[in-house]
Amino acid sequence: MDKHYYYQNSVQCVEAEIDFVESTYQLIKGHPARSLREDFCGTAQTACEWVQRHPSNTAIGVDLDPLVLQWGENNNLAALAPDQLQRIELLNDDVITASTQQLDVVLAMNFSYFIFMQRSQMIAYFSSVLEALNTDGVLFLDAFGGYEAAKELREERECDGFIYIWEQASFNPINSQMQCYIHFVLDDGTRMDKAFDYYWRLWTLPEITEMLIEAGFSSAEVYWEGTDAETGxxxxxxxxxxxxxADAGWVCYVVAEK
Structure with a gap:
């Protein structure tokens, strides 16, 4: 069982993420973004999607785990055309200390930055991103919450050939730290328990936006999902x-301009 394959086919929708990044950057800056850094990039699927969108797009992926980067090279980068491959770079580095050229966009998706437990750590990360952005640079984040976000629960979702299970195993209301897992069960009954293990702090939107401003960003706006009138x-x-x-569970974007 290849946990990265199942992750990419159950958790990520890089097409929708990049659609949002492209359209929002164009809207607020008046011109297209061309350079992007994917922090906590994992398999670098998003960075690969970016370089495939336009012949002038360049991408950098940064992650601490050399094994997941190697998987991304063997599976996602290997599928790129030669000219696309020349416009993407993977760095096995810490997102706070990684040294890259200044870029139009930095993004940290799938709540990956929730790994920073203390305000000082989060502000240090945001400050490092600020330095990595050019004068028209924008940071894109996602965030989740709702009154079930602090609840111990298991949610299952049918996918093509397997079941995806999200588990919030524990939550400490004193420090807002939580233990989460992703499990997979194939249609033939084969299980992969705790395929992914996350120990996070559940940050609120006011905390995130306030820390972005404290780190030096000029603005930090929340982008909320609309509601379909027929389905609700x-x-x-x-x-x-x-x-x-005030939903039980929600996911939104946070967009911060330099």
Whole structure:
């Protein structure tokens, strides 16, 4: 069983992420973004999607785990055309100390930056991103919450050929730290328990936006998902918002301009 394959086919939707990054950057800056750094890049699927979008797009992926980077090289980068491969670079490095050229966009998705438990750590990360952005640079983050986010629970979802299981195994309300797992069960009954293991702090949106401003960003805006009038579910369209809905669980974007 290849846990990275199952992850990419159950958790990530890089096409939708890059659609949002492209359209939002164009809207707020008036011109397209061309350079992107994917922090906590894992298999670098998002960075690969970026270089495939336009012949002038360049991408850098940064991750501490050399094994997952190697998987990304063998599976995602190997599928790129030669000219696309020349416009992508993977760095086995710490996102806080990684040295890269200044870029249009830095993004940290799948709540990966929740790994920073203390305000000082998070502000240090945001400050390092600020330095990595050019004068028109924008940081894109996702975040999750809702009244079930601090609850111990298991959620299952049917995927093509397997079941994806998200488990919030424990939550400590005193420090907002939580233990989460991803499990996979194939249609033939084969199990991969604790395929992915996350120990995070559940940061709130006011905390995130306040720390971005403290780190030196000029703005930090929340983009909230709209609601489909017929189904009452999310419509996949995110727009800048000052009021959200008190849902059991939600995912949104945070967009911070240098």
């Amino acid at each position: 579910e999310g419509d996949g369209i995110y727009s800048k918002s000052e009021v959200g809905t």
